[in-house]
Amino acid sequence: MKPAIYRLLRDCTLILLIASALGVTWNWRLLTDAFYGKAPSAAQEPAPSTSTPPLPLGLMQVKEFLDRGEAIIVDARSPETFAKGHIMGARSLPLGETERLFPEFTRTVPKDAMLIVYCNGFGCHDSMELGKKLQQEGYGQVFVYEGGYPEWRDAGYPIAGGER
Amino acid sequence: MTVLPTNRLLFLLRLGLGGIFVYAGAVKLFDTVGFAGSIAAYQTLPYFGNYLVAAILPWLELICGLLLISGFRIRPAAAMLTGLNTVFILFLASAMLRGLDIDCGCFRETAAKTPPWLAFVRDLPLLAASIYIFISAERKGSQG
Structure with missing residues (x-):
């Protein structure tokens, strides 16, 4: 050489x-x-002013958490989109209506619950925005499912609502 | 050292390209999680790979940019940037072909997102510049 x-x-x-x-x-x-699939420790501190945005979870991780009933899945999309089809068991919490819906949400969902937020897949940033808002509300374990509804549906996992 | 026209062009390109990459690296250093999200949006790497690349790439851009500006180890820096730009262009092309509506993640823009096609077009002159610097620096001899 x-x-x-x-x-x-x-x-x-x-x-x-x-x-x-x-x-x-x-x-x-x-x-x-990230290697061990954990959230950064900043997100687990009780202080609501966390500077770490929600960490992403993959399809298989989301499926496992939901199967074991360890997490609550939250839909950040509009009510109309939610009605057309959503991940089975998802709670609708449209990003545009958080002001109105947060009181009811925080009353029924404990702050130490594990939340997985999703919207319409990787191009959609609403889930990340909603995840940050939920962190500001004091939720310590917020994750974002970036594959969102399209990936979940295409994987053939349980969905609800809509014609399909 | 006499400043010939080609040397001046080389000098300007080094400053320009170096500056762009120093900037691109520096703004991403402090937002690894956000950058990892941008990489994940390309749906190409595995989960941990997104974080690993997000951790290392900004430093790589910063170092290569600084080397180009300082004039120390120009050829290796230009070679690395040629490689990086090629990889960027391939990633952007694949995002365009798959019709992904994502931000390129090139810099950490706070306002509107930069669509892949715009980043693709923007990357072409950068690639040309890095190749030009690589070749011209070689002609000048053992600078690298």
Whole structure:
């Protein structure tokens, strides 16, 4: 191998290694949490002013939590969309009507409940917005199911409402 | 050192491209979770992979940008950025083909989201610049 190419490869590898070392060190806490599928510890503190946005959950994780009855699934979409079809057992909490619906929601759902929020899949940011609002309301365990209703439906998991 | 026209173009491109990547890296350093969400929106990597890339990529952009600006190890930095831009373009193209309505996650824009096609078009000159820097720096000899 020519020395110039060898040196180039060595330098590129070095850059990559240094960036990896810095990145992993800088985010060590978050990465270990994410690796074990846990929420960052900031989200578990009782203080309502959590700065960590809700962590995403994958399809299989959501299915397991729901099967074991350990989590409450929350639908952030509009009532009309909810009526057309939603994940079985989901509570409708449209992002646009949170002001009106939060009192009822907080009265019936304890603050230490595990909440999984979803909307219309990866392109939809409403679930993340609603998740943040729920955190501000004092819910410590809020997750976002980013695959949302489309992924759940296409996986053939239980849905309710609508014609399909 | 005499400043020839090609050198001046190389210098300007180094500053421009380096500056863009320093900025792109710096704004994402402090929002790893948000950036991981942007990567997850591409629906390409596994769950933990999103976080790993979100942790490392901003540092990579920052380091390569700083190297380009400082003039130290220009060729490896330009090579890395050529690789990064190529990967970005492939990711964006795949997002466009799948019709994903997502933010590109390039910078941490607070206002409107940048659709994949715009980021794709924006990435092409960046790719060209990084390739140009790589080749010109080589011609100048053992700078890298």
